[in-house]
Amino acid sequence: MAASVKNVGILAMEIYFPPTCVQQEALEVHDGVSQGKYTIGLGQDCMAFCTDVEDIISMSLTAVTSLLEKYNVDPKQIGRLEVGSETVLDKSKSIKTFLMQTFEEHGNTDIEGVDSTNACYGGTAALFNCVNWVESNSWDGRYGLVVCTDTAVYAEGPARPTGGAAAIAMLVGPDAPIVFESKLRGSHMAHVYDFYKPDLASEYPVVDGKLSQTCYLMAVDSCYQLFCRKYEKFEGKQFSLNDADYVVFHSPYNKLVQKSFARLMYNDFLRNASSINEDAKEKLTPFSDISIDESYQSRDLEKVSQQIAKPLYAEKVQPTTLVPKQIGNTYTASLYSAFASLMHNKNSSLDGKRVIMFSYGSGMTASMFSLRLNEGQAPFSLSNITTVMNVEEKLKSRHEFAPEKFVDTLKLMEHRYGAKDFVTSKDTSLLTPGTYYLTEVDSMYRRFYAKKPINNAAAIPATTNGSVTNGH
Numbered sequence: 001m002a003a004s005v006k007n008v009g010i011l012a013m014e015i016y017f018p019p020t021c022v023q024q025e026a027l028e029v030h031d032g033v034s035q036g037k038y039t040i041g042l043g044q045d046c047m048a049f050c051t052d053v054e055d056i057i058s059m060s061l062t063a064v065t066s067l068l069e070k071y072n073v074d075p076k077q078i079g080r081l082e083v084g085s086e087t088v089l090d091k092s093k094s095i096k097t098f099l100m101q102t103f104e105e106h107g108n109t110d111i112e113g114v115d116s117t118n119a120c121y122g123g124t125a126a127l128f129n130c131v132n133w134v135e136s137n138s139w140d141g142r143y144g145l146v147v148c149t150d151t152a153v154y155a156e157g158p159a160r161p162t163g164g165a166a167a168i169a170m171l172v173g174p175d176a177p178i179v180f181e182s183k184l185r186g187s188h189m190a191h192v193y194d195f196y197k198p199d200l201a202s203e204y205p206v207v208d209g210k211l212s213q214t215c216y217l218m219a220v221d222s223c224y225q226l227f228c229r230k231y232e233k234f235e236g237k238q239f240s241l242n243d244a245d246y247v248v249f250h251s252p253y254n255k256l257v258q259k260s261f262a263r264l265m266y267n268d269f270l271r272n273a274s275s276i277n278e279d280a281k282e283k284l285t286p287f288s289d290i291s292i293d294e295s296y297q298s299r300d301l302e303k304v305s306q307q308i309a310k311p312l313y314a315e316k317v318q319p320t321t322l323v324p325k326q327i328g329n330t331y332t333a334s335l336y337s338a339f340a341s342l343m344h345n346k347n348s349s350l351d352g353k354r355v356i357m358f359s360y361g362s363g364m365t366a367s368m369f370s371l372r373l374n375e376g377q378a379p380f381s382l383s384n385i386t387t388v389m390n391v392e393e394k395l396k397s398r399h400e401f402a403p404e405k406f407v408d409t410l411k412l413m414e415h416r417y418g419a420k421d422f423v424t425s426k427d428t429s430l431l432t433p434g435t436y437y438l439t440e441v442d443s444m445y446r447r448f449y450a451k452k453p454i455n456n457a458a459a460i461p462a463t464t465n466g467s468v469t470n471g472h
Helices: 024-031 056-070 095-104 122-135 209-235 254-270 278-287 292-297 299-316 322-327 331-349 382-389 391-396 403-416
Strands: 009-016 020-023 046-048 078-084 143-152 164-173 178-189 246-249 354-361 365-373 436-441 447-451 468-470
Touching (some): 009 056, 009 331, 009 382, 020 024, 020 403, 024 403, 046 322, 056 095, 056 164, 056 436, 056 447, 078 122, 095 143, 122 143, 122 331, 122 354, 164 322, 178 209, 209 254, 209 292, 209 365, 246 254, 246 331, 254 278, 254 299, 254 322, 322 331, 322 391
Parallel strands (some): 046 164, 078 143, 246 354
Antiparallel strands (some): 143 164, 436 447
């Protein structure tokens, strides 16, 4: 079966983010920082966050059920389910097991896969696992399903504006409109303490911001160099940024994405690649002999390379930045929310394009890989994926919270993190019909969810294990 499998990749996608958000401009005023610190300094516009009725599991349930319904996929046709997340609600029970309720109802318990955890990289690991499974002799002919879900929250201070929340579901199989060029992949793995979560009593991370940024850029360099070598090995010619139609980055904040693309331009300069014209060569030549460590700290190099990269950035990266700038850093979902932005912004012209993806997780793990796009056939077509994700409408229908209300919400969530024996507000007034929400956590830490009815449907009794109900 595996021998006949071709064009394995992403068949379908769905994105979900909370309907609640806070404007970065308003947050600047509330935090008493200089105007533009978050909007220009970080390059962010808005930030999504969960209220007390939403979490990584409710968002995942919403994304998965929505994908299955909108693409008319029979739950029995899922043979592997992988989840990527770094938001820990349980040290033993995987998020995947919560999602199994959707499949148990249809008599399907034969589904491989569990959770992948390593900072923001877990979603990419989950996706690679599913793609590799479909391409392998273990594949049984059914679809793989990948879920990336996270809530990014930070303690009060300079890192707080880099939070966010979202879940993305992706269906994997052959004859896909979004095809993996599996041989074109470069990874960089190392041991670093740049961002980590050692305090299991808190959701907040320990962050070395300066080191984390340097690690990110080091991983960009390493992955790109490996990617170029593999391209040259298999294609027999040099790779440059001219060979990529779009470049999509994991986006902790937009300013780092700008710096990273400029870094690729600097790499192309050092490799004497075709994307660097004579004017760019002249401007970058003074930096040709500095050491690699110096290059990460050089403000002058950063400034010059970003200036040179500007026209190509506008063409190849800008269309990917909409959702991450609007919802913030969503950890494992971040790279794929950037890809969703590209689908939304360039849908009608993506047929035949090559997209380079860069995934980074602190600690550190990173990969650069290539996707080839083709329109495909409905329901698994680029245009239908864009229609289903409905990015513009989801962004437009959100509700802005005042910074004070956002801070109060985070205080409540902080108080409830790891807690038991409480009932949520069950306030679903801002949720769209069909959205799952958390109702309570009982005295044994068991979490219970319900689904906001569609068309004022009557409540349906709980499933057999009592953890999901349809209710108001």
